[in-house]
């Protein structure tokens with residue numbers, strides 16, 4: 298009797314597949330159609346519909362504190378190691394639930410309101426123009442290394458009044474640290490990520506202590522004043538906060554400028570339109586965030602039974618303790634929300650409804666800043682040069698949580 302192996306189940310969510318990592322959008326479409334509530338191999342429930350993602354992110358019945366609330370597969374050494382690491386230090390605002398989340402968020406939200414951020418515009422324009430003057434002389438620019446990384450990095454450094462001499466090292470630590478957040482991270486990635494934290498934290502502590510001795514009117518001095526005041530912000534919380542602000546300021550906006558510029562170069566009609574029409578300046582940045590956002594997914598833990606509709610109208614119940622992977626990039630390409638989602642349309646009327654900055658209480662604190670930085674960088678670049686052309690194939694970093702290219706060489710005239 299011949300033996301036939303049963304067909305292997307198709308893995309609809311496979312971050313280890315290089316094709317998936319290179320271009321996840323077709324995979325998201327298939328998931329959304331065939332299994333919008335999908336249990337992945339590692340036990341996460343992958344959500345790809347806009348409505349499900351949005352509801353979960355805004356729900357009061359979910360937690361962002363995986364360490365405290367998520368069921369853990371004790372046989373998975375990577376998951377166990379991650380949990381133990383999270384137990385090591387204070388949680389950052391991103392991993393806290395109310396009331397701690399509310400307390401920490403209140404301390405900094407004033408510094409990040411759209412109005413406060415708008416005050417940074419002239420400084421950001423000046424930084425961008427310096428870079429573009431240099432590019433004009435040479436007729437070329439390496440967009441990531443010369444503009445997309447250094448501008449957001451300098452802005453967050455100035456906000457916190459941090460020195461910038463060790464930019465390259467800091468960038469390296471940040472990249473290594475975020476590589477440890479990828480679902481494909483190996484034990485050696487986690488080793489490297491811990492080593493990076495062990496270098497970054499003492500560096501920051503040194504600066505924090507200097508600032509305590511000589512406070513200024515920067516954001517870090519403001520946080521230190523709160524910490525000195527009593528028990529609203531502990532020393533550990535302060536450090537986690539500064540690490541998060543710093544890393545968020547490095548690793549995300551760079552990819553909005555990079556992915557956004559690449560999308561425009563691949564849609565030259567849209568690029569031309571934007572160059573000539575300043576009334577698009579706000580909606581266009583939102584459309585770039587929707588089209589290919591830097592953060593592709595985030596997580597929540599179900600705290601009570603949650604009901605979702607499956608592909609065939611059936612009810613799927615997720616029990617408390619299960620981790621929900623809300624795929625922001627998939628929500629942003631859901632045709633039920635966005636007409637012709639795979640088309641870049643800078644005048645899309647509902648572009649601002651994207652979930653690239655998440656939603657609910659953890660909605661990105663730096664959203665206004667990121668939009669200002671990317672808007673200034675891209676509009677000044679495309680209005681300064683009539684001719685912008687790719688000078689080589691862009692290379693996507695091999696990542697799925699934070700998505701971006703590592704090099705984007707351009708010829709400009």
Ligand code: HEM
Nearest residue numbers: 390391545546549550553592595654655659661662663667
């Ligand atoms: C295009 C650039 C950016 C993107 C796409 C982005 C995306 C996100 C997302 C998706 C979250 C929420 C994750 C969740 O719900 O689990 C978040 C939170 C956060 N982001 Fe951003 N971010 C960007 C830039 C920035 C910048 C420039 C800063 C600060 C300087 C920043 C600071 C933060 C902080 C502090 C949080 C935590 C907020 C909270 O938990 O209440 N982000 N960001």
